[in-house]
Amino acid sequence: MDGSQPDPPVDPFAGFPAASPAAIGGAWQTPGSFGAAGRGPRLLSGGGRRATVISTTSTLVVLGALVAVFLLAPGSSQVRHTFFNPTDMWQSFVGDPKKGYYSVGEAIWLNIRMFLAAEVLILALALLIALIRQSRSPVLFPFRVLSLIYVDFFRGVPLLLVLLAIGFGVPALRLPFVSTQSAAIYGVATLVLSYSAYVSEVYRAGLNSVHQSQVAAARSLGLSQATALRHVILPQAVRNIIPPLLNDFISLQKDTALVSVLGAIEANEAAQIYSSTVFNYSSYAVAAILFLILTIPLARFTDRLIDRDRRRRLAGAAT
């Protein structure tokens, strides 16, 4: 203890100096940092016409060069025939049960359904695990240990192995109900188990990013632990982790393709069936394009959310 120092007080509870009261929030908390117009950064707008011309030109040059390399490569026509044949692409997209292959375009719906189901369950399970791991109560000690083991295990074991273990192991147990589900259900279960381990760590980082003084402020007002968590801590934590969270979900969208190893007819499996029936890989290009159509909007949506949050805060401040 240092009682003999005459210099200005240092409060151990004070998180941040007056100059940066918003330091805890990260990027979403700095409205106006992209200019007074209150708009987020645009992909192509560097400011002014001249910049637009330059960026357009450079984009065209780069794209042109890439296309040229592709077209001029010695094996180009062969690759175009096996991977990007328009007829095969169309046929695999619409499918033809009589010829023994499924529609990739239809199969992608299974990916979407698996993704959506898994996403909701992951958000809930991961939050639960994160909260248990953050808890202090001695009563929860065994649960803390269990969730630690859980996170270590599922982050360490490759998703594919978990998928095989569950997809083939659980049916082999011949339990009523549990062992008689579809490949897609086992796939979703695996994705939830595996991804919740990652996402719980993202949540935990988010919870830790909210300064302890916020908890103190909320509790000092007489709010219960649960209310403080719900209205003060979680909203700030979640805002801070939206980008990494959505990143994980972009991966999740792609990883639904792994469920093909269990024989579920999702896009990847449908593409594979097509290619082994017709001996042309264009079906994979179709699947790839469909996955891009799914993931790119999610990426843009992430940007939008961050942007909207900032705009709303600016609008609120303007009145």
Add this chain to the structure above:
Amino acid sequence: MTGAGGMPDPGVPDPGKPDPGMPGTGIPGTGIPGPGMPEAAAMSGTAIRIEGLRKAFGANQVLKGIDLTVSTHEVICLIGASGSGKSTLLRCLNLLEPISAGRISLWGQEITAAGIDQNLVRRSIGIVFQSYNLFPHMNVLRNVTLAPRKALGTPRLQAEEEARALLSRFGLLDKEAEFPDRLSGGQQQRVAIVRALAMRPQIMLLDEVTSALDPELVAEVLDVIRELAAAGMTMLIATHEMGFARDIARRVCFLEEGRIIEDAPPAELFTAPKDERTQRFLRRIIAAGRL
């Protein structure tokens, strides 16, 4: 606010001598008259009684036996060097820190006893921190109405009406839609005070509320505190503003190493301190040009 209101039922007899002025029912208002703040404080007698309070963080003994009695409507300033335990004492009073030994009573009701509902106690003791600690994801109005709505169950419209009354009282009405990071430090600190007042506490604890402010913003916050004092709010104020302490406090307590070394009216403590340690502290303050 309803009958049982912000305080646990003070039915348990004070183990010390009972306070003559203790009202039978639990609830006074806030002591602040004016719009949105009806009845003046009905309580009297001893508001806070701290007995043998000790607090250790691990092996670090921070509070080493604090005894302090605060009367209703009294304003007491805590002064002392950095690390002497002022913040810790205030946080213990608000039950933000579990205490190691001793007891704290409010109007005769021990709040450090087992089985006390801490949330209920905290509603009657507001605390304001040096670093404001406003909720950055909510605008001013929601910052102020959150606790009344979620802890007291006040309907939204009523909570907002009361919040606006308080905000306008402290010159912040035009800021209700702003987010905290768009406010000056002084405005943020005033909002933090209003947020605490919105729970209609009977006691306010202020922990160096001006220390993080630029010098030109200190006055506006001190004015708010003066207004609270004039309205009869019971307050315990940790501060480094000696001039302000001399001005506003009925009593000033000098803390050193977790003990109250001297407890006297400001006129006495600042001009004729009895304890040699107080004298040393004040000499240093004067040398630093802060008195």
